[in-house]
Amino acid sequence: MITPRTPSGVLELLPQDQVAFQRMLDAIRAGYERFGFLPIETPVFERSDVLLTKTGGETERQVYFVQSTGALEKANEAAAAARQESGDGEDAAETAYPELALRFDLTVPLARYVAEHEHQLTFPFRRYQMQRVYRGERPQRGRFREFYQCDVDIIGKDQLSVRHDAECPAIIHGIFTDLAIGPFTIQINNRKLLRGFYEDLGITDSEQQAAVLREVDKLDKRGEDYLRTTLTGEGFGLSSEVVEQILTFVQVRSTGHEDALSRLTEVETGSRGSASLTEGIAELREVLTLVRAMGVPETDYRLNFSIARGLDYYTGTVYETVLDDHPEIGSICSGGRYDNLAGQYTKSRLPGVGISIGLSRLFWQLREAGLLEASTGESTVQVLVPQMSEELLDAQLALAAQLRAGGIRTETMLDGGKLGKQLRYADRAGIRFVALLGEQEAADGTVTIKDLRRQDQFTVPRAELVSALRVELAQPLV
Amino acid sequence: MITPRTPSGVLELLPQDQVAFQRMLDAIRAGYERFGFLPIETPVFERSDVLLTKTGGETERQVYFVQSTGALEKANEAAAAARQESGDGEDAAETAYPELALRFDLTVPLARYVAEHEHQLTFPFRRYQMQRVYRGERPQRGRFREFYQCDVDIIGKDQLSVRHDAECPAIIHGIFTDLAIGPFTIQINNRKLLRGFYEDLGITDSEQQAAVLREVDKLDKRGEDYLRTTLTGEGFGLSSEVVEQILTFVQVRSTGHEDALSRLTEVETGSRGSASLTEGIAELREVLTLVRAMGVPETDYRLNFSIARGLDYYTGTVYETVLDDHPEIGSICSGGRYDNLAGQYTKSRLPGVGISIGLSRLFWQLREAGLLEASTGESTVQVLVPQMSEELLDAQLALAAQLRAGGIRTETMLDGGKLGKQLRYADRAGIRFVALLGEQEAADGTVTIKDLRRQDQFTVPRAELVSALRVELAQPLV
16 A cells, blocks of 8 residues: 655645635636736646756756656666767766756746747737746745746737836736735836946946845845945945945835835936936836826835846836735735847747736745635535435435526535534535525425524525525625 | 747647637536535646556556656666666666656546545545646647546545435536537446346456457447457357347437336346346436436436446446537546545545546547637627727726726727727727727716627716626627
């Protein structure tokens, strides 16, 4: 007998948690579709030569390769033959990569998809994609080797106006309002503004800029003094004055729409004329204005000049979203604008903007923080029809069929047992309503509905059953 | 530059097809949930030792193994070292399997899941699971290496009454009615009845029974004469009389509920007393009776004594579903009853019954047969809000926000252009409604709705916009 074990580093859920997870997936999908995005799905594996064009370093080391038994055997044989020929085990160990590899994000598959199907797509191409991705990370708490990403992107051909950058905060706002996991703030910044700011300070080399940004990123953990010492020290050699300007700048957080616009004016006024800074500010102004026009309340977004996003990938607007009451969770939805999606696959210039929600990690964090209790425990099943007696089995099945035909998710007990036990089952399973059809009800043409949450019950004529239950189901439990 | 290429043997869809595919997935999920099934999802890979306990032969040869770059390098080094030690390339080529492998169905992961979480689950455990599975098959038209399976199973602990076998046809009936891909028939048989029938004929050895069943399966392709020659010939040596009895039996198809019950009585009367046959008939009677009690119309199910299902796995009721107008597609939903789900992982006896829809293949076949045209081409996007002028941009965005807040899936044009071009875009994209907010409408506080399908338009006050559109959307296009 083999011990049944889940592979390490995956998030496998029990049914009630899976129901809560599925509700979140559904809310995200509804949020993306509400803004007119179309779904795509790509295969879990890509050709290794296609997947690994752009990467290197950490990502490549974390890729999972895939090969069928036949391919595995062939590779082993080929390697053995090569070794016998060369007589040198060390050299021969460097065999070619297998043909296929699991995707490690949804961006590279999107780039491949758009480039491959370019002539069959309409641009701007608005797609969402919610699938699992794979990274061979060392397993640790809250780090997964398999996890969901829920991405949405708008891809232009040749050009894409900055107006589209304003849609992302509006999408985020809709989804996190629906998810109801507490107040949140969408933080907005712009890479051009950042670049221009550092250029103005004389830090013009992009590698030096990146090094400074990496240090600035440690501000929350290490504090201001660490930054002062490091940035004025060897390797950076910045003046104290410049470091103070950096410290002031990265701590800017706007407190409302008008304040955000004033902050931009302030930076512009203080600028030494960097074109990049001017462009970044103009973009941010337009984005902020349209975000407000799209109906996002000004309490829910703000400028945060410290946001840079780790990837070199982003070139304009960048976003991070935080839960106001749980900043320790970090960004729950991030993204930004990029210049060219698929330069490795096509000569067409495909600028885009998008955001991503890492749902597996978010779900795990919310559960750890105790923020999911309200949503878990409630079954997808809305009504249980218990078995009252063998004689009434046919009537019971007809009742369940009536409920289902009325669009009500219904489980019926086929093995019977004591009624009390069946009610306890419904309660434990998180099924709110029980529809009782005993001898009395059968004779009267009625059904008795027990509401296990409200600990209440009422009897209705069969003909009114579905509409009565719909009314109950539509009323939120306060 | 790398050519962007999808790996061979996968079904990657363009957005409009993906919308149609997603609608089918949603209908299947709704169908499973309507009967009170809970969702589970398992990781795409399982530990190889867990996945490959039961299999062998064809399945094992088709398994995809997974390993991270690090594991791949280590395995290569270990193999090289082993070879240097043994000095024999041939022997060393037989390295152990990698640690992980992609699932090739959802049944083995279900068995592992139920055995692993046995003490946290309630039995009967009613779960559905809709995920992709992987088989390293030789690629050919309509055969995929990656495809969706949509499974539903009821798992009992120690026992599970045959009543649950009646739920499967009711579920199938609900789903294929909703999918609206044409009339279908759920064909029902029972492995015990089959076993008993052959026992009565003196074919008691299970391997011989399996060999006869394999030949009988060729009836449609090879015809009666082939069967007569083969079964009376060397290797089988059955008498002509026995072969005629087999031919008559396997061609039984009931034509209604009462006819099905009479066919069972007929077989019972002709029996030479096989206990297995008697049991199979009693089970079929109960299943048929409850299927009717669950409201499945008698035109939509029938007995078919030729159904055996290839797998040795099934032990009682078996199902296959065919499209009446497209029998060439074969079974679109199959399954059955099995005695013990997870004998390789746990000592608990876990009998179950379930069905599976192979959606990727079904979708491909329906598309090939031209049966999807009605459902494809209609976007998830319900309304397009074009850009009428730069001056009205804010009003346009507020209109889109109003529609979205009303639950209407809305795309808005941010880059503008000529109105005619924007309307043509909506039409080509399958977006039915366009909401026009020009200067006149802005002044009047109205919106003009164009229905591109009905080629109709009307103007409504802004306050009535959402309810008016909801009424339109709720009316089916005839």
